[in-house]
Amino acid sequence: MATSAAKTITNRVSIVDVAVLAGVSTQTVSRVANGSPDVRESTRDKVVAAMQQLGYRPNGAARALKRGSFQTIGVVVFSLASSGTMRTLEAIALHAARQDFAVTLIPVTAHTQAGIRDAFSRVSELAVDAVIGIMEIHLLDAASVTLPPGVKVVFVDSDAGQQYSMVDTDQTDGVHKALQHLLGLGHRTVWHVAGPEESLASERRAAAWRAALTREGRTVPPVLRGDWSADSGYAAGLRLANEPDCTAVFAANDHMALGLLRAFHEKGKSVPDDISVVGFDDVPEASSYTPPLTSVHQDYTEIGKQCIDNILRQIRSNTTEHGITLVPSQLVLRQSTGPRDRTTTPA
Template structure:
């Protein structure tokens, strides 16, 4: 480590140039009222001349606040995570907060624990966790006491504040849409086992079919990837009774579409397909995909609001906030072929 030491301009420098005390400079910088106009002008001029910028480290040391929110996440490769992160960053910036990213390479308990441990040394006032959350269980103890937490995609509503898309209602809308079109039942390609979001979508699919008194076909396990949707789709294409498929996300729906296409089963004439997420590309699938729209921006906004409320009040606020979903009907769904 060399010492470039670009001799940062401090309040003392500004004070000297303006002929006032450094405390007056501080008052001007923080908009304190009891500074007379002429003095304020002088200080502002000096600041400008020296290109003064406050030192956030010193400020944080003094105030104990960093005006920074940490975001722990496992991956950015899913549309949902990156869109949520973007919304978080945007809203945090509006409130004058910065975002520090804490990637967890492998979603093991050890690495999550490691992330939480490092957290104590990180300059953050609060943390938003975007992750399958049963990995958090053991991490609770390590949480620094003065750091607030908001969790996305979790069932930890009893311990932390949780913000999530209303997965169950979205899945219900998807399944009911297909039943209303006249399908006897709806087949399902699930997300990975360890995903709470996926679990909840699957549960709601099952519940909706049960409530309607329909038969429940065996679900096919996917892992969110288009590839896994394709494999499931190949299996479904060979099921003669399958006329409607609910894929737990749009990527897997894309895979199902390809499988149906390759096996010569027309969508939506022979088989209807519904996805979940409403990624931008979904409008250009073949055919354009009917899917459940998630409002990631709203999720991000509520996360920031929640964490800031906690930081300001100093109180953790367990409880779950659900962001509603909306079914976006496009061209991949239709009534079943006659005779079914």
């Protein structure tokens, strides 16, 4: 004859099984499973013990139907290669967990409009209440993307415009702080190693760099392009080391700045005595670069918090938000920047 233990292996344990073992009604088991306070502590302890003994797991779908929410947020991710994306994703997941929400990762498998449409179409098949997109939204033909009715949306670091809600670092202010610092040290102009053209973050930083120099009446040098990697920064650094009037460089991210430091070292250029370098992101290891890197700090924790707060407001009020939330940036000063050396640079 089959035992109770055998039943837990061959069949899914039901709420009735828990009620029988605990000697309570199924309604009481349901209240305990849903965290209701209207249960005596001694009764709750009996029900929890029965759940643990039988290996009972509440039916998530049924609970979602009852409360009208899956308590899950989908995150559509364009790429997992960048440290910025990973730090933003970590912040989103941690803040969601503090609000009793889970996160479901939805990667974009092809970096095309079709790939993005496919990622959003998968949202219809998943039990999620909202979607956060960490991606290059300018690749997205919004008219061709269909989201399930009622699903709320927030984009990070994108060009969502007025159609969606967006959270981003104040890119322009961060770049202006970097340029003000370098020009204030006496550098006549600042060269720039930009990220890839298809990146909106790269284009925003390049536009802010150009605007800052123009506003100060400074020469705008030609832009050098990288791909966010240290190798591409290294290649740019080999070229810039041969530019006699290059005394300051702003790199669009810290990894390219790391490549610059290596190239300048190999070319016999001292940082910051000969050339000052500023990065963007303030990655955790920036203080361990040689020399420690001056960088624009992005507050990924606050970005993640703002995304979740925005989504939860939309869910709880059953409304859709639009517009942009900008998270302030901060210039972190370290040893990679210094005054322009007027003795070695032509006037």
